[in-house]
Amino acid sequence: SIRYQVIGVVEDFHIYSFYDEIRPTIFKMAEEKDYRYMVLQVKEGTQQSTYEYAQEQWASLFPEQPFEGGHQEDVFKFYFEELKGHTKLLNAVAMVAILLAGLGLYGLVSLNVAGRVREFSIRKALGAQLGNIVVNVTKQYIILILTALAIGAPVSYLAVEALMDLVYKYHMPMNFGGIFLSVFLLVIVLIFTMASQVGKVFRTNPVDGLRVE
Structure with missing residues (x-):
């Protein structure tokens, strides 16, 4: 009962471990109320300084909520x-x-x-x-x-x-x-x-x- 418009197709890639077979996956735009993560792409050599800056900004904006930032390599x-x-x-x-x-x-x-x-x-x-x-x-x-x-x-x-x-x-x-x-x-x-x-x-x-x- 819902129709979507396909705007692009990508090659197969792993979103889970190598134990699992690659399955058909659909990505769709999330509503703003569902936003949970912000991804930053930074220059080589500035990862640590950017991380610390983001941590400081988060502490000033949301002092009651702990900062849960991390590097992409830590995800897997x-x-x-x-x-x-x-x-x-x-x-x-x-x-x-x-x-x-x-x-x-x-x-x-x-x-x-x-x-x-x-x-x-x-x-x-x-x-x-x-x-x-x-x-x-x-x-x-x-x-x-x-x-x-x-x-x-x-x-x-x-x-x-x-x-x-x-x-x-x-x-x-x-x-x-x-x-x-x-x-x-x-x-x-x-x-x-x-x-x-x-x-x-x-x-x-x-x-x-x-x-x-």
Whole structure:
């Protein structure tokens, strides 16, 4: 029963957070009795002085009402603080995942090496060098690790993308940079884990190793 005249159309933009889908919105001129805010566009570098001047003028005009002015960036500040919280949470989860992966790998390799002490001692007594020990300790894990990374990297990419799509209606496009960083960190953990066990085997006296039941 009410007719309006359209005087302009703007491109889609967010008036709420990125959690929500952009919805059709109509802006119309408010009646003077509904005026609640005054927006000031000021020159760069004069924000604070303008704010203080507006506060002084308000105090002189309406001394009984508190001044509720603020900067436009503060309107959505709470939202960006929430996003920072999400980032910290995801970083913590990632660090725990890397720690668990490293501990699991360390335990697996340690058990394997502990069960082959006599074998390595015999190899060393027969003249096995560091390279031979490295190959014997790592060869059975290399294929497993490469297979796990080959499967885990694309799966994790799809999982993170699905999580972002589930939480946010709009987000930055996914790329493989984070996946490559994760793979790099896991490879570093693998290298340090293998190096610690190889060093342990290499430093062990073959005589002591042959006495192990």
